[in-house]
Amino acid sequence: xxxxxxxxxxxxxDALWSPRIVTRVNDxxxxxxxxxxxxxxxxxxxxxxxxxxxxxELHLALRDPERTVSLAKGEVFTVPRGTFHKPSxxxxxxxLMFEPTGTLTVGDRHDEVPGHVDATTxxxx
Amino acid sequence: xxxxxxxxxxxxxDALWSPRIVTRVNDxxxxxxxxxxxxxxxxxxxxxxxxxxxxxELHLALRDPERTVSLAKGEVFTVPRGTFHKPSxxxxxxxLMFEPTGTLTVGDRHDEVPGHVDATTxxxx
Numbered sequence: 001x002x003x004x005x006x007x008x009x010x011x012x013x014d015a016l017w018s019p020r021i022v023t024r025v026n027d028x029x030x031x032x033x034x035x036x037x038x039x040x041x042x043x044x045x046x047x048x049x050x051x052x053x054x055x056x057e058l059h060l061a062l063r064d065p066e067r068t069v070s071l072a073k074g075e076v077f078t079v080p081r082g083t084f085h086k087p088s089x090x091x092x093x094x095x096l097m098f099e100p101t102g103t104l105t106v107g108d109r110h111d112e113v114p115g116h117v118d119a120t121t122x123x124x125x
Numbered sequence: 126x127x128x129x130x131x132x133x134x135x136x137x138x139d140a141l142w143s144p145r146i147v148t149r150v151n152d153x154x155x156x157x158x159x160x161x162x163x164x165x166x167x168x169x170x171x172x173x174x175x176x177x178x179x180x181x182e183l184h185l186a187l188r189d190p191e192r193t194v195s196l197a198k199g200e201v202f203t204v205p206r207g208t209f210h211k212p213s214x215x216x217x218x219x220x221l222m223f224e225p226t227g228t229l230t231v232g233d234r235h236d237e238v239p240g241h242v243d244a245t246t247x248x249x250x
Contacts, residue, residue, distance in 0.1 A: 003200040006177075023203045025175040025223055028153065030201065050150040052131075052221075054199075074179075075128040076155065078148045096177075098150050098223055 006032055006054060009125055010094055018118035019097065019105060020125050029101050031122045036092040040117050042107030043084045049099050052076045056093030061086040131157055131179060134250055135219055143243035144222060144230060145250050154226050156247045161217040165242050167232030168209045174224050177201045181218030186211040 009022050009032050017039055019031035035058065051058060053071045060069045060077060063084040071077055079085050106119045113119050134147050134157050142164055144156035160183065176183060178196045185194045185202060188209040196202055204210050231244045238244050 001194070003194055003196045003202045005197075006199050006201060023175065023201055025153075025173045025203055026206075026225070028150075028223070030175060030203075030223070048150045050148065050155060069126070069128055071128045072130075074131050076131060076148055077128045078150055078155075081151075098153070098155070100151070 004125075006096065010034060010054075012125060013123075015118065017105070017116060018120065019122045021122040022125060024101060025098075027101050028098055029103070029122055031097045031099070033095050033097070034092070035087065035089045035095060037088065037090070037116065038114075039087040040106055040111050040113050041084055041086045042105075042110035044079075044081055044099075044103060045108045046081055047100050047103055048081050049079045049085075049103070050076065050097060051079070051087075052096040054094040054096055056089060056091060058093045058095055059088045059090075061088065129250075131221065135159060135179075137250060138248075140243065142230070142241060143245065144247045146247040147250060149226060150223075152226050153223060154228070154247055156222045156224070158220050158222065159217070160212065160214045160220060162213065162215070162241065163239075164212040165231055165236050165238055166209055166211045167230075167235035169204075169206055169224075169228060170233045171206055172225050172228055173206050174204045174210075174228070175201065175222060176204070176212075177221040177223075179219040179221055181214060181216060183218045183220055184213045184215075186213065 144158040
């Protein structure tokens, strides 16, 4: 029942593409992650996914139609359910996400998951 | 389908305690608000409410037990459902909230709403 500093939360781990759950809101998680390089093409069939960039720049490659959305610090974007997407951050970024508890980082369908991507529903802080 | 800058969103209006909906995530809203002074004691019987301070400092007075949580820039806190609370910000703050679409700013039960508080489910940007 204390406030949580996002900076402190992000300072508590080093793993990339491995979200930590900072708090819950009903049956949703607020997660933060450090990212650099490329994630994997994946889709959440049944849920939207919200991104806020806390630092750095995040690219979201999207399909149908194929395009890339670039988010700078302080920018937000919601990937609609059913939209294949691949996050990437060539120079690194720190991000906050909202999504239902239990949502897998690699979605319901995905390309082969590279070793540097953590397939998880989020870790506790 | 473009990213939204929280700074631009906040620059688009002046009203205090009058949240704007910047995006939706399933049946939840991401809202931003400018706040200064005191809100009103209220409770959301059926939903938690998430706060992230983007700038400034936000106080959340809480009941049962009575206490105040202070959030600086970059800090987050979730007020549990059923907890009476009164936000305030003596020096002003800019905040982001995450809560179910349709959630009223003054909750399900509240003290008399002062004229400077907007009783709303959030305005479109």
